[in-house]
Amino acid sequence: MTTTSPPIAIIGAGVLGLCAAFELSRRGHAVRVIDPGGANASSVAAGMIAPAMEAAIDQAAPEQAALFRAGRDLWPAFAQAAGISLNARPAEWRGPQAGELAERMAALGFAARRDGDTLVTDEDLQVEPEQALAALRSALGAAVVNGEVLRLETTPSAWRLRLDGMTLEAAAVVLATGAGPAIPGAPPEAQRLADLIQPIKGQIGRLRSRPVAHVVRGPGAYVAPMGRGAVVGATMEPGRRDLDADPASAQRLVEAAERVLGRPLDSAEVAWGAGVRGASPDGLPLAGAVPGADGLFLALAPRRNGWLLGPLVAGVVADAIEGQASEHAAALDPGRF
Known part of the structure; x- marks a missing residue:
């Protein structure tokens, strides 16, 4: 593979941008990542790589569930290459919908075990976003530069x-x-495709304590281990771009998490943050070439599955840049809208 000169520029340093840059770099391309700085939605996240739970909760079609599974399957090799710590822990659902979710998982080909109102699957993984983003940046080294692109020509x-x-x-x-x-x-x-992307504000809280050993979900909330503590999440508020923590939303999340766990949380020890995700009209990313714009590509709008689909989107974009056919290109093609 010949190194590209001038480089391929990736504008944005969230999970999709850094994954695309890393994939292109390990294929031998020179890259430059333009990082506008500040927190992004990828860092304000639980790092879930959760095809089974996400497909069941969202009532995904078989094709979408297969895409999620393919995204998960790319992670072990990708994480090893990038120096990302990948956690393989059970994922648990607690609540009266356990039977319904078990049926959906089985229909979509995911393995799970049920005990009353508890459903557990070993199909899902998790990364810690701060460690994963830092590993990708470290792997890319001087290719990441801080700055804001004011204009494309x-x-x-x-x-x-x-x-x-x-x-x-x-x-x-x-x-x-x-x-x-x-x-x-x-x-x-x-510009037209960017206008189709819906912003979705997500609020998440960080706990200093660690009340769970693995991801526990239930109606209205999840609690996931993170570092020495845990995170409580997460809201999905379409149409909002602000990053202000909302006390009412925080209280609802804490109350829902307490119902899921069956015990109280100390809301005073939760530090709240928010990020803004992008979602396409069908909830899947825009990954690939912009129609009619030679040399311009998108890696955008994964809704809440940015971490799950990061390596898959990176591969689709890298294949498109290299002019190769990609198995999942049609599902993510920006030209589908």
Whole structure:
């Protein structure tokens, strides 16, 4: 594989942007990641790689469940290559819907075991977002630069990115900008697709204590181990872009988590944060070439499955850049809208 010169520019340093950059880099391409800085939705997350639970809870179609499973199956090799710690722990559902969820999992080919109102599967995994993002950044090294792209421009042979105090020439550009607006100068089709993405605010709380040894879900909340503590989550508030912690939402999450766990939590020890995810009209990412815009690609809008689908999206985007056919390209093709 020949190294690309000028580099491929990836705009955005969340899970999809960094995964795409890492995949391209290990295929031999020169990359440059433009990180606008600050927290992003990937860092304000529980790091769940949860095809079984997500497919059952969302009543996913068999095709979508298969996509989720394929995303999960890429993780062990990807994590080892990137230095990401991958946790294989049981995932548990507690609540009266256990029977219904068990039936859905079985119909979709996921293994689970049920005991009354408890359902447990070993199909799901978890990463710790801070460690995973840091590992990807470390693997990419000097390829990650801080800055904000103010404008995109086309040239006869490449793209030009205008940053504050810097200009970058790129052989191709991957937009991994989350739920943000289209970058000025982006082609009309890229702007149209960006306008289709719905922002969804998600609020999550960090506990200093660790009341669970593995992910425990139930109606209205989940509690997941994280570092020496745990996280309590998460809200899904479509149409909101603010990052303010909402006390009423926090209280509802704590109360729901207490019902799931069957014991009280000390709400005073929860530190609350929020992130804004992007969602396409069908809930699946936009990954691949922008129609009619040579050299411009998207890695956007995974809804709440950014960590689950990170390596899969990265592979689809890298294949598209290299002109290869990809098994999952049609499902994620930006041109489907």
